Amino acid sequence: MDKRERPEGAGAEGAGDPADPGRSSPEAAGVDPGVALLGPEEIRAVFAKAAERDDLQARLLRAQADLDNFRRREAAERRRAAEDEADRALAPVLDAIGSFHRAADAAERSRDLGALLDGVNLVLRELERRLADLGVSKIEGTGQALDPSSQQAILAEPTADHPPMTVLQVFAHGWRRGDRVIRPAQVKVAAPPAPAPDGAPPGGGAGSGAGEAAGESKE
Numbered sequence: 001m002d003k004r005e006r007p008e009g010a011g012a013e014g015a016g017d018p019a020d021p022g023r024s025s026p027e028a029a030g031v032d033p034g035v036a037l038l039g040p041e042e043i044r045a046v047f048a049k050a051a052e053r054d055d056l057q058a059r060l061l062r063a064q065a066d067l068d069n070f071r072r073r074e075a076a077e078r079r080r081a082a083e084d085e086a087d088r089a090l091a092p093v094l095d096a097i098g099s100f101h102r103a104a105d106a107a108e109r110s111r112d113l114g115a116l117l118d119g120v121n122l123v124l125r126e127l128e129r130r131l132a133d134l135g136v137s138k139i140e141g142t143g144q145a146l147d148p149s150s151q152q153a154i155l156a157e158p159t160a161d162h163p164p165m166t167v168l169q170v171f172a173h174g175w176r177r178g179d180r181v182i183r184p185a186q187v188k189v190a191a192p193p194a195p196a197p198d199g200a201p202p203g204g205g206a207g208s209g210a211g212e213a214a215g216e217s218k219e
Contacts (some may be wrong), residue, residue, distance in 0.1 A: 092130030099123040131175075139174030139185045141167045150174055152184045156191040166190040 103119030146165045174185030
């Protein structure tokens with residue numbers, strides 16, 4: 001019985017090629033059976049593809065790193081550009097503050113309010129000129145129809161001398177840069193006059209009554 005079992009056991013322990021008992025199987029040698037069945041040219045092709053894959057992966061990593069560096073540089077440049085733009089916008093304001101200080105010091109020494117007013121107007125004109133250099137212009141509109149896109153009516157005055165919604169007075173100037181409104185102007189507009197009470201002459205009322213009373217007193 002031992003003689004019948006030993007050939008099978010010997011074959012299992014060797015796990016070799018029946019045609020070549022001295023040759024071990026690919027599994028025993030730790031080699032992928034699929035690779036072990038390839039010829040030399042095919043094996044070289046497999047290694048070439050693996051090297052190509054490694055090269056492409058390295059290129060991808062380098063491209064990703066370059067993209068990250070570009071994004072960081074772009075963000076830094078945008079920050080610097082924004083800071084430079086803010087500095088340019090602040091320059092005329094700082095100049096105006098210095099001019100106001102000089103005008104106030106000169107007026108305090110001379111006690112001349114007229115000179116102070118002239119100095120303030122001079123500073124305002126210079127500041128508006130510097131703003132114009134930055135493309136910023138004043139929004140006026142007195143005597144013109146209200147433009148809701150650039151003017152804000154904060155007060156209405158009944159009057160028959162102007163069409164309704166005509167700008168009568170500018171309380172706070174508005175400012176725009178190109179076509180963009182930075183701050184709308186705050187204005188007073190005309191409103192239709194209130195209807196006269198029954199029996200009162202149009203446009204008269206209290207005013208005409210006061211005139212008649214004054215005339216009677218003179219008589």
